[in-house]
Amino acid sequence: MEENRKVLLSVKDLEVKFRVRGRILTAIRGISLDIYENESIAIVGESGSGKSVFTKTFAGMLDSNGFISNGSVIFNDDELIDTVVKLTPAANKTIERLEGKLDEYASLTYGADTYKEILELKADRKRRMTLSDEDDEKFTKEMNELVYQRTEANNLKQTFDPHKEKDKIKETEVEVKRLDAEIKALQEKKEALIKQHKHNVESDTAYQKEYADKLAALEAKYAEQIKTPATNEQKELNKILAKEAYLSVGRYSYTKRMKSLRALEKTLKKAMTMGVDLNDPDQRSNVFDDVVLHVRYLDETPEQLHGTCVLNLAQIKYAGDWSQIRGSKIATVFQDPMTSLNPIITIGKQITSIILKHQNCSEAEARQRALKLMKQVGIPNAENRFDDYPFQYSGGMRQRIVIAIALSCQPKILICDEPTTALDVTIQAQILELLKDLQREYNYTIVFITHDLGVVANIAERVAVMYGGQIIELGTVEEVFYDPRHPYTWALLSSLPQLAERDTTLYSITGTPPSLYNKIVGDAFAPRNPYCLKIDTIAEPPMFKVTDTHYAKTWLLDPRAPKIEKPEIIQNIHEKLIKSLNI
Numbered sequence: 330m331e332e333n334r335k336v337l338l339s340v341k342d343l344e345v346k347f348r349v350r351g352r353i354l355t356a357i358r359g360i361s362l363d364i365y366e367n368e369s370i371a372i373v374g375e376s377g378s379g380k381s382v383f384t385k386t387f388a389g390m391l392d393s394n395g396f397i398s399n400g401s402v403i404f405n406d407d408e409l410i411d412t413v414v415k416l417t418p419a420a421n422k423t424i425e426r427l428e429g430k431l432d433e434y435a436s437l438t439y440g441a442d443t444y445k446e447i448l449e450l451k452a453d454r455k456r457r458m459t460l461s462d463e464d465d466e467k468f469t470k471e472m473n474e475l476v477y478q479r480t481e482a483n484n485l486k487q488t489f490d491p492h493k494e495k496d497k498i499k500e501t502e503v504e505v506k507r508l509d510a511e512i513k514a515l516q517e518k519k520e521a522l523i524k525q526h527k528h529n530v531e532s533d534t535a536y537q538k539e540y541a542d543k544l545a546a547l548e549a550k551y552a553e554q555i556k557t558p559a560t561n562e563q564k565e566l567n568k569i570l571a572k573e574a575y576l577s578v579g580r581y582s583y584t585k586r587m588k589s590l591r592a593l594e595k596t597l598k599k600a601m602t603m604g605v606d607l608n609d610p611d612q613r614s615n616v617f618d619d620v621v622l623h624v625r626y627l628d629e630t631p632e633q634l635h636g637t638c639v640l641n642l643a644q645i646k647y648a649g650d651w652s653q654i655r656g657s658k659i660a661t662v663f664q665d666p667m668t669s670l671n672p673i674i675t676i677g678k679q680i681t682s683i684i685l686k687h688q689n690c691s692e693a694e695a696r697q698r699a700l701k702l703m704k705q706v707g708i709p710n711a712e713n714r715f716d717d718y719p720f721q722y723s724g725g726m727r728q729r730i731v732i733a734i735a736l737s738c739q740p741k742i743l744i745c746d747e748p749t750t751a752l753d754v755t756i757q758a759q760i761l762e763l764l765k766d767l768q769r770e771y772n773y774t775i776v777f778i779t780h781d782l783g784v785v786a787n788i789a790e791r792v793a794v795m796y797g798g799q800i801i802e803l804g805t806v807e808e809v810f811y812d813p814r815h816p817y818t819w820a821l822l823s824s825l826p827q828l829a830e831r832d833t834t835l836y837s838i839t840g841t842p843p844s845l846y847n848k849i850v851g852d853a854f855a856p857r858n859p860y861c862l863k864i865d866t867i868a869e870p871p872m873f874k875v876t877d878t879h880y881a882k883t884w885l886l887d888p889r890a891p892k893i894e895k896p897e898i899i900q901n902i903h904e905k906l907i908k909s910l911n912i
Contacts, residue, residue: 342361345798352848367773368791371778373792402642428567436559437601475508507630623638629850671719675716699737705757708730725752800852820836824838836898
C-alpha cells in the first residue's frame, strides 16, 4: 500500500506541550507517522493517551495553552503548496533591496567559526558567574513544585464555606503562608549562590586577564575575516534567497508583508553569522520557518514568481493560512453532533454557509450542493428537511449532517473524533458504512479516533495504538488484531467484551496511565505491564520493525529478550472476531 500511495501527511518527531497551572504537561512525546492518500487509519488507546491532541495539531485546533515544542507536520497538498506572486515594480524594488542587504551580510559567513568561539568564551564566563545547568534545573524543579503546591492550597481554600468551615480556611491559610515562606527562602538561597559564584569569578584576576586577552584576540581575528567580500556564487544564492523571501510573504497584506520581510532579513543575517549552509534546502527551510512558511523558488516570468511551499503545519503563524486549510483541506467530525451544530440556525443554512465561505459559487449553487450532500449522507426528503433546525433531527441524522458539512468542501483528510460514541449500536453501523461509501466517492483519507476496537475492525486499514503520548504499535488491521506485539495492545484486545466467556470476569487493565507532568523513564507502560522486564524501567524502547508495515515499541522484540507468549485469551482470536465484530 505504502509504495503505491502518496504520503499526504508526514509527522516527524512531534512533541506537544500544555501550560497547566504553572506546570508543563507533555501530551505528545516524539510521534513520527506517515498518513497516506485515500487510506483509513485508526488511532486507538485509552482516554488521555493523546489521540485527540495528536489530530488537533494538524487541524490547527490546539487549545490556547497548548503549543508544539518540537517536530514537523508536512502536508503535501499540490494545490496549497503551489505559490504564485505578482512581480510589480514595487515588488522588484523590494527584492533588489533585500538582495543587496544579503550581499552585505555574506561576508559574515567567513568569520562564523571565530564568532562561535567568541560566543562560547562568553558563555563559559557566564556559566562560571551563575549556576550550573544541573543546579539551575534542580532549583527550577523545586520552585515549580512549591508554586504548584501553593496554587493547589489556595484553590482548596476557595472551596470552603466561610460560615461553616472557618477552621479549614485558617488551616489552608497557614499552609499557604508556609509555602510562601519556603518559596521566598529558596529564591534567596538561589540568589545568594549566584552572587557567590559571581564574586569568585570577579576576584580571580588571573582568569579575568586570560579571558580579556582571549576575547580581544578573537575579536581582532573576526574583524579581519568579515572584510572578505561576497563571491559570485554567494551573490547568486542571495538572488534566490531574496526571491524566496518575497514568495514566502506574498500572500500577506502590505503591512504584514513588510514586517515579515524585515524579520526574515534579520533571521538570514543571523544564519549567515552562524555559518548555516543556506545551500542545503532543509537548513534553509528551518531558517525561514522561524518567521514564515518557506516557499522554494521554482521559476519566474517578467510578470510573476513561481514557487512551492513547504507546508509545515507545526510552523503556521498566520491565521489566514489556517482558514485555507481547516474545513477545505482538513475537516473534523466530532463526537457529539449537538455541540457541532448551531441550535438556532437551520440545517440548510449551516451547510451552505460553509460552501459559500470556501467555494466560489452563488447561493443557489450552494443550496443545490447542500441538497445533494444531504441526500448522499442519507437524509430522507432533503428538500423538506432543508429548513429544519437541529432539534428536529434525531441523533443519527444530526451526525449525518455534521458529516455532510465536513465533506462540503471535499477535504483531503477527514478526522473522525469518536463520531459514533454518542449513538446507539444500529446507528453506529450505519454511520461507519456511510463514511466508507463516501470515501469511495470523494477519495478522502479517514483518520479515525476511537477506543472501540470493534469500530477499528470495521473501518480501518491501518491501526496506530497510542499510550502515554506515543505510538507504541503500528500496523495493518490484520497485523494488530491477529499478531499484536506490544503488551499494551495485548491488554486492549484482552479487554474486548466479545472475547469474554460465560461465568468469567471481564479482563481490565490494572493501574492508571502515567502522569504526563513528569519525565517518563523507560517504557511508559512498565508500571502496568505484567510482562515488564528490568530494562523497561530504565530505558525507553526503540520502535522495532516486525514487517514492512508492522512496528512495535517494546523491549520484548529485542533479540536478547526472553520469549514471552501473548495472553491465552487473544490467541487464535480470528474466528471470535469474525463472528462477534462482523469483520
